[in-house]
Amino acid sequence: MRLHTLFFLLVLFVIAAFAGLNWNVFITPTDLSLGVTRVQMPLGLVMLGLLLFLTVLFLGFAVYLQTSALLETRRHARELQANRELADQAEASRFTELHRFLEAELLKQENLNAESKSAVLARLEQLEQDLRTLIEQSGNSLAAYIGELDDRLEKTRHPANSG
DSSP states (O other), X not given: OOHHHHHHHHHHHHHHHXXXXXXXXXXXXXXXXXXXXXXXXXXXXXXXXXXXHHHHHHHHHHHHHHHHXXXXXXXXXXXXXXXXXXXXXXXXXXXXXXXXXXXXXXXXXHHHHHHHHHHHHHHHHHHHHHXXXXXXXXXXXXXXXXXXXXXXXXXXXXXXXXX
């Protein structure tokens, strides 16, 4: 039990003990004024009844506060859970969106790489063809020069046949 509950029960016990010890005085009738009229009633019982009424009223108010606080706590817990679920869904959708974005970027990079590779391969084939053409031309030129040199050598070796 909490300390304030124990204190409350102790105060009620002391009041009950006081009323029990002085019960004869509590039930002795007395003239009481109600403002417009006078009645003969035991003042102790009236005061004890008022105390009991205030105690019940206080307990009812305490139960009301506890119940409203409990209901408010439950409402906040439900709202917090709903917000947590919304945040989880938003985070999941962000992850999904990020995944899609990354897939699109990777696909774009693959396409760029494929285009670059085909461009490089086409350029290499063109360079290879140009190199072969150049080698063939150089070979033809070299063969022509060798043939010309061979003819000159033939002419210089056999000057009489040329005439």
